[in-house]
Amino acid sequence: MISAFDRTFKLGLQLSVIDWLTFNVVFLLSHYFKLIPPFDTEGSFLTHLTVANIAYVIALQFVTISLHHRQSQPAKVLNNTSRTSVLFIVLYTSILGIFTHAEIPGVWASLLLTIAVFLVTSVERLFLRTSIIRRRSSGHDTVKAIIVGTGEMAQRAVNVMTNGWNGYDLLGYFADEEDETLVNPTTNEKIPYLGDRNDIIKFIEKHNVDELYINVTPRGPVEFKELMQSCDKNMVRVYYIPLTIYGEFRKAKVKEFGDIYVLSQYDEPLRDIRNRIKKRIFDFTVSLLFLCTVFPFILIVVFIVSKITMPGPLFFKQKRTGYDGRDFWCYKFRSMKVNKDSDKVQAVKNDPRITKWGAFMRHSNIDELPQFINVLIGNMSLVGPRPHMLAHTDYYSELISDYMIRHYVKPGITGWAQTHGERGETKTVEDMRRRVEKDIWYIEHWSFWLDIQIMMKTVSDAIHGDDKAY
Numbered sequence: 001m002i003s004a005f006d007r008t009f010k011l012g013l014q015l016s017v018i019d020w021l022t023f024n025v026v027f028l029l030s031h032y033f034k035l036i037p038p039f040d041t042e043g044s045f046l047t048h049l050t051v052a053n054i055a056y057v058i059a060l061q062f063v064t065i066s067l068h069h070r071q072s073q074p075a076k077v078l079n080n081t082s083r084t085s086v087l088f089i090v091l092y093t094s095i096l097g098i099f100t101h102a103e104i105p106g107v108w109a110s111l112l113l114t115i116a117v118f119l120v121t122s123v124e125r126l127f128l129r130t131s132i133i134r135r136r137s138s139g140h141d142t143v144k145a146i147i148v149g150t151g152e153m154a155q156r157a158v159n160v161m162t163n164g165w166n167g168y169d170l171l172g173y174f175a176d177e178e179d180e181t182l183v184n185p186t187t188n189e190k191i192p193y194l195g196d197r198n199d200i201i202k203f204i205e206k207h208n209v210d211e212l213y214i215n216v217t218p219r220g221p222v223e224f225k226e227l228m229q230s231c232d233k234n235m236v237r238v239y240y241i242p243l244t245i246y247g248e249f250r251k252a253k254v255k256e257f258g259d260i261y262v263l264s265q266y267d268e269p270l271r272d273i274r275n276r277i278k279k280r281i282f283d284f285t286v287s288l289l290f291l292c293t294v295f296p297f298i299l300i301v302v303f304i305v306s307k308i309t310m311p312g313p314l315f316f317k318q319k320r321t322g323y324d325g326r327d328f329w330c331y332k333f334r335s336m337k338v339n340k341d342s343d344k345v346q347a348v349k350n351d352p353r354i355t356k357w358g359a360f361m362r363h364s365n366i367d368e369l370p371q372f373i374n375v376l377i378g379n380m381s382l383v384g385p386r387p388h389m390l391a392h393t394d395y396y397s398e399l400i401s402d403y404m405i406r407h408y409v410k411p412g413i414t415g416w417a418q419t420h421g422e423r424g425e426t427k428t429v430e431d432m433r434r435r436v437e438k439d440i441w442y443i444e445h446w447s448f449w450l451d452i453q454i455m456m457k458t459v460s461d462a463i464h465g466d467d468k469a470y
């Protein structure tokens with residue numbers, strides 16, 4: 001029987017062929033519509049086509065297609081596609097200039113070709129990703145997995161495996177005794193108990209297991225060695241789940257340490273100065289364009305309606321906690337009646353302080369638009385953890401140990417938590433804990449294309465409306 005690893009490898013080859021064919025269609029259409037210079041002779045065209053294919057195949061070797069990887073996010077797909085497109089054009093023009101006498105496309109032609117390749121292959125890859133997700137959700141191309149151990153971290157692994165989109169078939173778990181706390185969060189059914197730790201090797205030898213996840217401390221080196229030998233013999237790949245709950249949000253990073261490997265506690269992409277510069281340039285450019293084009297018209301409409309419907313100032317400013325725990329003035333269009341509790345009491349559903357016009361602005365996110373000024377100034381970003389009132393920072397930082405980690409980056413107009421169900425009122429500490437979890441996930445997985453993904457989801461939510469926007 002073909003292993004899950006081999007099926008994934010075969011699927012990767014198929015996707016590479018489809019991607020290569022898509023690229024050739026883009027190149028031929030770009031030539032036909034004269035996005036790139038017309039080639040005078042048949043020989044010249046064949047030279048360009050051959051070099052382009054060589055360059056693209058090489059680019060694919062350096063930047064892999066990740067759309068079929070389990071749990072792969074659209075941001076990762078777009079990030080890899082952009083890198084492939086840029087690397088392709090560099091290789092394409094370089095090979096033409098060094099090894100041929102053919103005409104090299106100019107700057108604008110190269111830019112247009114890069115954009116065309118990126119846009120079309122992005123659509124192709126995201127479409128294929130959706131098709132693969134649907135196929136795995138229906139039970140095809142699954143990975144048969146078992147877990148050794150129980151507890152909070154084991155349950156978190158169960159949550160991932162029982163998500164149909166990830167394509168896992170969780171056979172069950174082993175533990176010294178049956179634990180009824182491991183459940184499928186979708187169906188609330190108990191995860192099958194397969195026996196104690198002495199039964200693992202027999203199970204592996206009788207069943208076609210693909211992956212083993214360990215969440216226990218080995219009893220001794222002999223037991224551990226026997227289990228590893230059995231896994232190697234039966235082609236079972238082994239993974240380790242951290243035992244400590246404190247590290248549950250951490251994106252561990254492996255690095256060489258002499259002749260051994262060690263894990264860092266977590267990784268922060270925005271600690272890299274290059275990533276910070278990239279994010280700041282994008283924030284500054286987008287906020288400046290918005291404030292100089294669309295914002296003046298919105299400002300006029302909001303000013304007129306606000307003055308007619310509610311007395312008081314147009315803008316509302318409030319001190320909130322920002323980057324590195326520093327306070328800053330956050331700007332919004334005022335959506336509430338003037339009241340003395342605005343800096344202490346969070347908005348709730350059917351809040352009597354919110355006017356009808358204010359409710360519309362909050363539901364459509366219009367009230368947040370002045371925060372583009374904060375982005376331009378530099379104390380906010382387009383995407384990041386939402387800034388909280390000082391009172392909330394003081395309160396929750398005492399109750400949630402990881403709360404202040406969300407201030408390792410600049411706060412944002414929108415964020416990963418807000419676009420994934422954690423917007424609006426936090427009625428309990430657990431509500432805030434879930435929001436903090438998602439904020440920390442964003443900090444540890446930041447990429448330029450993840451920001452683009454979040455912004456697109458924010459626009460979609462604003463168009464369709466959000467029940468938690470009140």
